[in-house]
Amino acid sequence: MAVASVSLRPNLIIAVVFFAVVVPRSDSLPEAEALRNFKKSLDNTEALGNWIPNSFPCNDSEPWDGVLCYRSVITGLRLEDMGLSGRIDIDALLQLKDLRYISFERNSFSGSFPEFNRIGFLKSLSMSGNRFSGEIPVDYFKKMGNLKKLWLNDNNFTGPIPSSLTLLSAPIELHLENNHFSGNIPNIDKPTLVIFNVSNNKLEGGIPSGLSKFDKSSFAGNSGLCGEKLGKSCDMIIEQPKPIDTQHENIGPNHENNNGKEIHSNSDQFSVWKIAVIVAAGVVIVLLLVFAVVRSRRKEDNFATLPKENKEEKYEEAVEVQVAPAPIKKEAAPSTRKLGSSRKGSSRGGGFGDLVMVNTEKGVFGLPDLMKASAEVLGNGGLGSSYKAVMANGVAVVVKRMRELKALGRDGFDAEMTKLGRLKHWNILTPLAYHYRNEENLVVFEYVPKGSLLYLLHGDRGPSHSELDWPARLKIVQGIAEGLNYLHKELFSDLPHGNLKSSNILLGPSYEPLLMDYGYNSMASPSIATQALFGYKAPEAIQCGQVSPKCDVYCLGIIILEILTGKFPSQYMGNGQGGFDVVQWIGTAISEGRESELLDPEIGGSKSSISEMVRLLHVGAACTESNPEKRLDMMEAIRRIKSIKVMGGQQVLPSSLDSNVNSISIQDR
Numbered sequence: 163m164a165v166a167s168v169s170l171r172p173n174l175i176i177a178v179v180f181f182a183v184v185v186p187r188s189d190s191l192p193e194a195e196a197l198r199n200f201k202k203s204l205d206n207t208e209a210l211g212n213w214i215p216n217s218f219p220c221n222d223s224e225p226w227d228g229v230l231c232y233r234s235v236i237t238g239l240r241l242e243d244m245g246l247s248g249r250i251d252i253d254a255l256l257q258l259k260d261l262r263y264i265s266f267e268r269n270s271f272s273g274s275f276p277e278f279n280r281i282g283f284l285k286s287l288s289m290s291g292n293r294f295s296g297e298i299p300v301d302y303f304k305k306m307g308n309l310k311k312l313w314l315n316d317n318n319f320t321g322p323i324p325s326s327l328t329l330l331s332a333p334i335e336l337h338l339e340n341n342h343f344s345g346n347i348p349n350i351d352k353p354t355l356v357i358f359n360v361s362n363n364k365l366e367g368g369i370p371s372g373l374s375k376f377d378k379s380s381f382a383g384n385s386g387l388c389g390e391k392l393g394k395s396c397d398m399i400i401e402q403p404k405p406i407d408t409q410h411e412n413i414g415p416n417h418e419n420n421n422g423k424e425i426h427s428n429s430d431q432f433s434v435w436k437i438a439v440i441v442a443a444g445v446v447i448v449l450l451l452v453f454a455v456v457r458s459r460r461k462e463d464n465f466a467t468l469p470k471e472n473k474e475e476k477y478e479e480a481v482e483v484q485v486a487p488a489p490i491k492k493e494a495a496p497s498t499r500k501l502g503s504s505r506k507g508s509s510r511g512g513g514f515g516d517l518v519m520v521n522t523e524k525g526v527f528g529l530p531d532l533m534k535a536s537a538e539v540l541g542n543g544g545l546g547s548s549y550k551a552v553m554a555n556g557v558a559v560v561v562k563r564m565r566e567l568k569a570l571g572r573d574g575f576d577a578e579m580t581k582l583g584r585l586k587h588w589n590i591l592t593p594l595a596y597h598y599r600n601e602e603n604l605v606v607f608e609y610v611p612k613g614s615l616l617y618l619l620h621g622d623r624g625p626s627h628s629e630l631d632w633p634a635r636l637k638i639v640q641g642i643a644e645g646l647n648y649l650h651k652e653l654f655s656d657l658p659h660g661n662l663k664s665s666n667i668l669l670g671p672s673y674e675p676l677l678m679d680y681g682y683n684s685m686a687s688p689s690i691a692t693q694a695l696f697g698y699k700a701p702e703a704i705q706c707g708q709v710s711p712k713c714d715v716y717c718l719g720i721i722i723l724e725i726l727t728g729k730f731p732s733q734y735m736g737n738g739q740g741g742f743d744v745v746q747w748i749g750t751a752i753s754e755g756r757e758s759e760l761l762d763p764e765i766g767g768s769k770s771s772i773s774e775m776v777r778l779l780h781v782g783a784a785c786t787e788s789n790p791e792k793r794l795d796m797m798e799a800i801r802r803i804k805s806i807k808v809m810g811g812q813q814v815l816p817s818s819l820d821s822n823v824n825s826i827s828i829q830d831r
Contacts, residue, residue: 193236194219196257197226203251206270209244230263238263238286245269250276259283267291267313275319279306288313290337297321304329313337315359323348323360334621338363339383347373347387353730354621356541360384368396517606518576519595520583524557524608529597532561532606545661545682545694546602550609558609559594565602566694567685572598575685579605582681585652589645591668591678610676615721616664620730632765632775633808634673635725639778641675642667643803646718649680650796656709657683660697662717663734664724683709699733701788712790715799719785723748726779728762745786752783771808778806 194217201213213219213226220231230238236258247270255261262284268291275294278287282305295318303309303326312327315337322345323338335357336350343363350358351372358373359380366386373380378391388396517529535551546564553559570578579596586592597604612618615638618630642662649658660683668676683691692698700713720731723744732741751760757776758766765775781802787793794802 193258196254197229197236200251200254203249203254204246205248206245209246210241235260237261238265240265241269242267243269247271252277252280255281262286264288265313275302275314279303282306282308284309286311289317290315292317294319298324300324301326303327307331309333311335314341315339317341319343322346323365347381349373517595517597517604518579520580521592521594524559524594525555527553527555527557527595529604531555532559532604537561545679545686545690560607560609562605562607563602564605566687566690567603567682570685575603578681578685581653585648587645587648589641589675589677590648590680591676607678610668610670612669612671612673614665615667615669615675615725618669619664619724619728629673630764632768632771635765636774636778636806636808638667638669638673638675639722639725640803640806642677642718642721643800645675645677646714646796647800649677650711650714653681655681655683656711657695657697657713658711659714659717660691661695662714662721663696664721665734667721696734700790702790708790710790711796712793715785715793715796716790718796718799719782720744722778722782722785726762726765726775726782727760728764745783745788748779748783748786752780774806774808778803781806 197219198213198215201207201210204210207213210227212224217224217226219226219229219236220234225231228239228241228244229236230240237260239255239261240263242265246266250266250271255264261281263286264278264281264284265286265288267288270293271289272293272295274296275289275298278284278289279302284306285308287309288311290313294314297320298314300322302324307330309330310332311334313335316339319338319341321343323343325348327333327336328348328350330350330352332354333350333352334354336355337357337359339359339361341363343360343365345365346367347360347365347370349370349372351370358376361379361381362383364386365381365384367388369381369387369389369391374389374391381387381392388394517527517532519526531553532551535553537549537551540548540550540560545566546562549561549563551559551561567575575596575598579593582593591607591610593605593607595606646659646662652658659677659680661679662677666677666679668678670676683695683697686694692703696717697703697713698709700709700716702708702710703713720733723729724731727742727744727748729742729744729747731744733743733745735741748757748760751757757779758772760779761772761775766772768775781794781799784794784802785799
């Protein structure tokens with residue numbers, strides 16, 4: 163299997179580009195020898211046929227199968243679906259000093275879990291779909307603090323989930339599903355964690371508070387788990403006494419045991435148990451009452467207090483497309499997931515098959531092309547799930563499965579999608595195609611590799627984050643304003659965008675922002691729109707159900723404050739838990755004249771531009787006024803954003819927000 167035939171997932175790119183700080187080296191020969199030693203420890207190695215002497219793993223013309231390189235240095239091993247088995251030689255892998263990514267998915271390895279924890283510099287480890295068994299030591303991950311992504315799903319592990327997972331500094335994905343783990347779930351309370359799955363194990367007890375943000379599907383298939391999310395109360399769960407075995411060697415009712423010591427009868431012991439249970443129940447009730455009172459007092463004490471900086475801002479529960487610039491791990495076997503359905507849909511609207519093309523600049527394709535493509539899960543958002551699919555012609559797209567956009571029926575949906583497909587602007591991600599049916603709708607977009615603004619601001623702070631200097635952030639804000647201005651002119655609606663937040667802003671190669679998930683207000687029922695669209699989180703929408711274009715202005719203001727402070731807004735959460743109330747924080751700081759203290763340290767060092775940053779901070783505050791009458795309108799907000807300069811007086815974007823954007827194609831972005 164040649165590397166050229168392996169479709170590299172963007173999470174590999176994370177491992178290679180973000181995690182590996184390497185320079186070219188000339189010691190590839192020792193690395194080649196280490197890999198050949200590693201191969202000797204394996205069985206059924208026919209797939210590694212080009213791992214031979216007198217060749218080099220990172221040869222540009224013919225690299226070794228499954229070896230990932232960056233600047234002639236080995237950074238990853240992707241030995242998936244190769245039928246490998248035998249012993250994994252960890253000593254050999256330790257010789258690869260820049261190894262950051264290991265994936266041996268869907269092979270035939272078995273037995274105890276190898277000592278990968280000796281490779282403390284790993285960032286991503288995937289061993290799913292093998293036959294590993296037994297318990298993993300509780301302290302296994304103690305020295306793997308840098309691990310970001312872990313896939314242990316679809317094995318035969320038993321015993322408790324290692325509590326040392328709580329020591330990972332900034333995990334992003336943890337997949338432990340489809341095993342035989344038992345006991346309680348450790349409280350892995352990390353704001354960076356966006357994917358977590360322990361379904362189909364033998365776990366018990368309540369769902370820890372730090373993991374309550376995840377959907378119930380993450381915990382399904384564990385009959386012993388309880389909690390509100392699962393619809394099963396955890397209150398007063400007390401283990402009943404086990405029946406006494408009268409056949410046991412040392413137990414007999416009203417008899418003496420073999421040592422001549424009298425023991426209680428069954429009925430006497432059960433009476434003692436009853437008393438113990440009653441006493442325990444009383445203690446639990448008292449403790450619950452005390453806890454409720456203390457919690458209530460704490461809420462009252464904190465209500466009027468300005469929140470202190472929380473180093474672990476919470477991510478929103480429903481992570482939208484491209485939260486990370488990496489498509490998330492493929493779903494469990496079968497390894498290739500087909501999009502769509504075997505039931506044939508409509509071919510109206512000039513579509514190819516039952517997929518309606520609304521933008522052909524990336525070519526023409528049909529639903530069969532998507533069904534033949536392997537799909538990788540990107541995330542779950544308020545409107546549905548998202549997948550990345552790479553078709554046979556090499557075109558990569560994002561497919562969003564939207565079950566909730568049915569308010570207008572088929573004809574209305576056709577008209578709205580056709581209208582969205584005509585939009586052309588360098589800061590707008592225009593849909594390419596859609597598929598409509600009663601159960602769900604599919605909407606297809608161009609895939610943007612760099613990922614979302616949300617991840618770049620709050621995810622792993624690698625090289626890409628350091629590039630988010632003041633000019634880059636101002637460019638992003640002004641590009642968002644450009645895109646919003648265009649949408650407000652082209653879409654005649656009470657809420658032209660309706661779902662503007664950092665997870666719905668993708669970034670192009672030069673950090674130009676691309677707005678997505680816009681224009682869905684009319685297609686969603688009021689109840690769904692209230693729950694799923696961020697525009698409905700504006701104060702007037704929450705309090706009075708009043709929706710207007712100024713709700714988009716409020717969303718723009720939240721993003722401005724998020725970009726300038728680097729804080730994750732609590733407004734995204736919608737439940738008052740987690741994140742940072744940037745609106746209250748900024749308002750207090752402005753009233754006290756200490757705005758500059760709130761700037762993200764990454765940009766706060768640009769002393770010559772502090773005044774411009776503070777000006778933009780005031781624009782964000784004016785956009786988030788709770789009273790919509792006092793809030794800036796869109797045109798005034800855009801005018802003020804346009805006037806902001808970087809140091810030296812140079813403006814980031816072209817001066818005209820009214821340029822002829824209709825002549826700009828997606829290719830020109």
